[in-house]
Amino acid sequence: AAASSGGLVAYADSGSDAAVEKPQLPQRKKVVVLGTGWGGTTFLRNLDTRLYDVQVISPRNYFAFTPLLPSVTSGTVEPRSIVEPIRRILEKKGGEIKFWEAECFKIDPQNKRIHCRSDLGTNLEGNGEFLVDYDYLVVAVGARTNTFNTPGVVENCHFLKEVEDAQKIRRSVMDCFEKASLPFLDEEERKKNLHFVVVGGGPTGVEFAASLHDFVTEDLAKLYPSIQHLVKISLIEAADHILTMFDKRITHFAEDKFGRDGIDVKTGYKVVKVAKDAITMQNPATGDISVPYGMAVWSTGIGTRPFIVEFMKQIGQGNRRVLATDEWLRVLECDGVYAVGDCATINQRRVMEDISEIFKVADKDKSGTLTVKEIQDVLDDIYVRYPQVQLYLKSKQMNGIADLVRSAKGDAEKESVELNIEEFKKALSLVDSQVKFLPATAQVASQQGQYLARCFNKMKDAEEHPEGPIRIRGEGRHRFRPFRYRHLGQFAPLGGEQTAAQLPGDWISIGHSSQWLWYSVYATKQISWRTRMLVVSDWTRRFIFGRDSSC
Numbered sequence: 087a088a089a090s091s092g093g094l095v096a097y098a099d100s101g102s103d104a105a106v107e108k109p110q111l112p113q114r115k116k117v118v119v120l121g122t123g124w125g126g127t128t129f130l131r132n133l134d135t136r137l138y139d140v141q142v143i144s145p146r147n148y149f150a151f152t153p154l155l156p157s158v159t160s161g162t163v164e165p166r167s168i169v170e171p172i173r174r175i176l177e178k179k180g181g182e183i184k185f186w187e188a189e190c191f192k193i194d195p196q197n198k199r200i201h202c203r204s205d206l207g208t209n210l211e212g213n214g215e216f217l218v219d220y221d222y223l224v225v226a227v228g229a230r231t232n233t234f235n236t237p238g239v240v241e242n243c244h245f246l247k248e249v250e251d252a253q254k255i256r257r258s259v260m261d262c263f264e265k266a267s268l269p270f271l272d273e274e275e276r277k278k279n280l281h282f283v284v285v286g287g288g289p290t291g292v293e294f295a296a297s298l299h300d301f302v303t304e305d306l307a308k309l310y311p312s313i314q315h316l317v318k319i320s321l322i323e324a325a326d327h328i329l330t331m332f333d334k335r336i337t338h339f340a341e342d343k344f345g346r347d348g349i350d351v352k353t354g355y356k357v358v359k360v361a362k363d364a365i366t367m368q369n370p371a372t373g374d375i376s377v378p379y380g381m382a383v384w385s386t387g388i389g390t391r392p393f394i395v396e397f398m399k400q401i402g403q404g405n406r407r408v409l410a411t412d413e414w415l416r417v418l419e420c421d422g423v424y425a426v427g428d429c430a431t432i433n434q435r436r437v438m439e440d441i442s443e444i445f446k447v448a449d450k451d452k453s454g455t456l457t458v459k460e461i462q463d464v465l466d467d468i469y470v471r472y473p474q475v476q477l478y479l480k481s482k483q484m485n486g487i488a489d490l491v492r493s494a495k496g497d498a499e500k501e502s503v504e505l506n507i508e509e510f511k512k513a514l515s516l517v518d519s520q521v522k523f524l525p526a527t528a529q530v531a532s533q534q535g536q537y538l539a540r541c542f543n544k545m546k547d548a549e550e551h552p553e554g555p556i557r558i559r560g561e562g563r564h565r566f567r568p569f570r571y572r573h574l575g576q577f578a579p580l581g582g583e584q585t586a587a588q589l590p591g592d593w594i595s596i597g598h599s600s601q602w603l604w605y606s607v608y609a610t611k612q613i614s615w616r617t618r619m620l621v622v623s624d625w626t627r628r629f630i631f632g633r634d635s636s637c
């Protein structure tokens with residue numbers, strides 16, 4: 087079923103024989119999913135695939151459990167244990183889902199089709215390029231590593247994003263140790279080879295530094311007794327502290343622990359150049375300093391993939407840094423395209439943009455003023471549509487809207503409980519300061535994938551109520567609530583069987599007990615019983631025999 091069109095091979099998914107097999111579902115809409123990471127895979131696992139003609143495109147034919155990637159760099163967990171073939175996941179869904187191992191390189195929203203390229207061989211028809219039509223496109227392609235255009239990074243640093251990266255890092259660590267052991271090296275050269283530099287003090291950089299330190303002290307020190315005292319691990323961070331997204335207590339604990347462990351934490355240093363054997367960093371006090379190194383891992387944040395940047399220009403989002411969606415995860419100004427996870431960000435609607443409409447809807451008796459009761463009646467809808475209102479009240483320790491009304495009226499008029507439009511505006515003028523951007527985490531991506539699948543499962547409703555659930559801005563009742571993120575907490579493994587955990591309600595726990603919590607959470611979160619077994623047996627093997635140093 088391949089027809090040629092404009093030099094490309096058009097994949098025509100005419101359901102000529104499908105119509106015979108499934109007469110009860112004559113015209114299912116085409117859903118095309120880009121990416122098999124956290125967002126895409128969770129979407130697929132929750133989608134009712136009988137309702138759609140589903141096609142999945144990703145250059146990777148497996149899902150990878152990224153939170154365990156740092157463990158792969160030290161051989162605590164084997165790469166095979168954290169990946170699950172996407173075809174196995176799809177097979178479990180029953181029904182027919184098509185998977186293509188290829189990369190999307192262009193989205194054409196006018197014609198509702200995407201351009202893809204497979205690099206499985208050079209003698210493919212049309213250079214392996216093909217077109218896929220969609221009714222709905224779910225973009226879940228994640229992000230790329232951001233080098234901030236620092237010279238030499240791409241050539242000389244490792245990244246830690248994919249399973250291959252983790253495997254390469256592991257090999258490179260072992261190479262550095264073997265190189266440093268060679269007979270003809272002088273002390274300086276040995277030292278250089280054993281200097282491991284981690285750039286970026288976020289959760290990934292910190293966890294990698296910690297797991298490298300464990301690997302070195304628990305396993306490699308015994309195997310390389312004559313050079314083990316020359317090992318140095320440096321963690322470089324441009325901000326004043328590491329783990330700034332965590333509570334201060336965790337940041338301080340981590341910095342202290344790394345200090346005791348002998349990990350050199352250099353905060354306030356910005357890496358400006360990475361040459362083949364020296365890394366140059368800048369600090370206002372010291373100026374430029376260059377240090378020799380054996381291996382460097384770059385982990386400073388993420389950026390938008392180039393083909394998404396192109397897509398953004400096409401749809402008038404060229405001035406943004408990240409692809410923007412509304413709170414229903416629909417890409418702004420682009421019919422039929424949705425985006426989840428690291429590749430997108432939610433553009434939270436501001437209260438102040440809608441303030442006059444909110445006032446009109448709330449003012450049921452058309453008196454031109456709002457009573458506390460009138461505000462209270464629409465408050466639940468406001469909370470759903472504008473979560474920042476609730477966050478604002480909480481941040482000001484206000485118990486409810488009455489407090490807000492009183493604060494707008496000023497102390498003198500405590501008794502007066504009616505607000506005109508100007509007073510209403512004043513009362514809510516600061517709430518938008520509480521708009522929060524969601525972090526680029528697996529937790530966010532998977533919750534978004536799950537939410538979107540549920541919306542798709544009820545898409546008929548959505549078509550009848552295209553504006554979503556807002557009563558404030560739209561007409562009538564709506565079926566879907568906007569996406570709402572539930573933060574379940576976050577871990578920061580710090581090595582030596584110690585982990586910091588920040589759980590909802592600012593509950594902080596640091597130490598060995600949270601390490602056990604970490605083990606159990608990550609065992610539970612495995613995508614299949616197969617990977618769960620493998621991961622747990624890897625951990626057990628490590629406890630008994632230590633980590634393997636052959637590479």
Ligand code: FAD
Pocket residue numbers: 120121122123124125126143144145146152153154155156188189190191226227228229246247248290391393426427428429526527528529530531
């Ligand atoms: P990804 O999971 O990156 O998936 C993107 C998918 O798109 C991949 O399958 C990719 O192959 C595919 N793709 C790429 N380009 C194209 C294209 N052109 N066409 C089609 N498909 C394409 N988060 C946590 O919550 N907790 C943690 O402990 C944690 N630890 C982490 C540790 C490391 C080392 C890393 C790198 C990340 C960690 N994260 C963690 C973050 C988490 O992995 C990401 O936020 C999450 O993977 C985002 O999901 P996603 O679906 O948006 O993208």
Ligand code: MG
Pocket residue numbers: 120121122123124125126127226227228427
């Ligand atoms: Mg994905």
Ligand code: MG
Pocket residue numbers: 122123124149150151152
């Ligand atoms: Mg992933």
Ligand code: MG
Pocket residue numbers: 426427428429430431432524525526530
């Ligand atoms: Mg996002």
Ligand code: MG
Pocket residue numbers: 449450451452453454455456457460
């Ligand atoms: Mg009124």
